[in-house]
Amino acid sequence: MSNLIFESVTKVFGEGSSKYVALENINFKAESGQLILVVGPSGSGKTTFLTIAGGLQTPTEGDVKINDSTIKSLSEKQQTKLRLEKIGFVLQSYNLVPFLTVEEQFKLVDKLKKQNLTEQKMHELLSDLGLLELLKKYPNQLSGGQKQRVAIARALYTDPDYILADEPTAALDTDRSMKVIELLRDLAHKRNKIIIVVTHDLRLKNTADKVYQIIDGKMQMIN
């Protein structure tokens, strides 16, 4: 059973007159098997929340715990290992390498990380995501929804416990958005992952196990 906990997390950028409180006293908890949505308007602090959850930024005050250990108490090396092995990021820009085929995108991850899915599990995942017939294609031959599914598959390739997704449906129409979010929900439920999706897309609200809202850096559970 994995968990991710924010305890009174505040994030401040800048100092003096340019001081900006991006997150204020955030308390949050996610557990395995949950799809959690974090909604809020542009500039409310969603990306800041996600990057702190993934250990890419540190809080100014408060603690973030992953499986009950405080991220900041880990060494630099342990933090890097945690990010590489336990966390999969899905970014809005897909981050696909343009000159590599879908299949080669995974091989690139192979070079960077050690612990990967078995071939059989990978085949299952690609089949679930409808990607088997796209393995030889390049990113510019894929639709937005297909690119998003490749980015999700790549994030899952190392079998992380946590998937952190930033606006994964931003470029998609309602139908495709629903498919991507249902897929993430299935992954959370069937593979027992913690999946956190930040979005301004309120169409997705009813699909999640829990919904939090951030407004002006303040977070509350709304569903």
Ligand SMILES: Nc1ncnc2c1ncn2[C@@H]1O[C@H](COP(=O)(O)OP(=O)(O)OP(=O)(O)O)[C@@H](O)[C@H]1O
């Ligand atoms: N490195 C930084 N330095 C200074 N201010 C920052 C920094 N990163 C974010 N901010 C500010 O913090 C606020 C929250 O930004 P954040 O990117 O988390 O919002 P968001 O909800 O993800 O917005 P969007 O939906 O537009 O991506 C914004 O006002 C932003 O300008």
